Amino acid sequence: MAKKQYRKTSRRRKKKKSGKSGRIYAVIGLLIAATTLALACIIFLRIWQRDLFHSFEQTPYSDKYFVRGVDVSHHNSFIDWNRLRKDNVSFAYLKSTEGVSHIDRDYIRNYRLAKEAGLKVGAYHFFRFRDEGKRQAEHFIKYAKVLPQDMIPAIDVEHSDVNVASGGRAKRGEVIAELKELEHSLFLYYGKHPVIYTNKDCYKKYIETDFSLNPIWICDLHDEPNVAAGNWVIWQFSHTGNIPGTVNDIDLNYYRYSFYEFRTLLMP
The missing domain is CATH 3.20.20.80 (Glycosidases)
Incomplete structure (x- = not known):
């Protein structure tokens, strides 16, 4: 019984670890998306400003x-x-x-x-x-x-x-x-x-x-x-x-x- 209990605990810990990794990847994905959006905005503003003064x-x-x-x-x-x-x-x-x-x-x-x-x-x-x-x-x-x-x-x-x-x-x-x-x-x-x-x-x-x-x-x-x-x-x-x-x-x-x-x- 103790052995089975140990294995059950191990499985729970693995699930918890997997959930933490998923959150990290989600944060990284959000940072990449935010950076990409910021760069796109900068490029757009540069192009817009370049053509602004006629x-x-x-x-x-x-x-x-x-x-x-x-x-x-x-x-x-x-x-x-x-x-x-x-x-x-x-x-x-x-x-x-x-x-x-x-x-x-x-x-x-x-x-x-x-x-x-x-x-x-x-x-x-x-x-x-x-x-x-x-x-x-x-x-x-x-x-x-x-x-x-x-x-x-x-x-x-x-x-x-x-x-x-x-x-x-x-x-x-x-x-x-x-x-x-x-x-x-x-x-x-x-x-x-x-x-x-x-x-x-x-x-x-x-x-x-x-x-x-x-x-x-x-x-x-x-x-x-x-x-x-x-x-x-x-x-x-x-x-x-x-x-x-x-x-x-x-x-x-x-x-x-x-x-x-x-x-x-x-x-x-």
């Missing part, structure tokens, strides 16, 4: 940054520059060249029409990681229009499809070396350090430690740039601008300081 007035910064601008390339199709100027858009950076051979097909037209409408206009060059910096500078100098009171030339540094493909083969030091050649050549020719357009990732990887003299044009679609993240002067806050005078989405920008200080971005 105009200058939709942001909470419209009363803080008064100097407004756009940047365009041939992807932007028709633009009514006079309408943009009436809506207080003050400046425009226009893509002029890329690498050592590409010329934006709408650059000359956009340059003429934007200037006629009264905007301050600048040209930017899209930097290709694998092309020689000096040759890229020569290509920009040959085709870009940079006249007195135009904006300082700008260099676009980002991980585009072409740069992602080449970036896998190009070492960080090689990219920085060619960018230095491009920047230095433009500085020698124009007498002004070019503006550098970039995002937070590329800023940390290529710009932060080697280009302290260049005005920074930072892209951040989520947050107002941190003042510690470089000497930024222009903030690109939207890729999905939908403003009067445009047909397709257009990039929107704020200049950081006043209209008076904006003069520092102009050629003499």
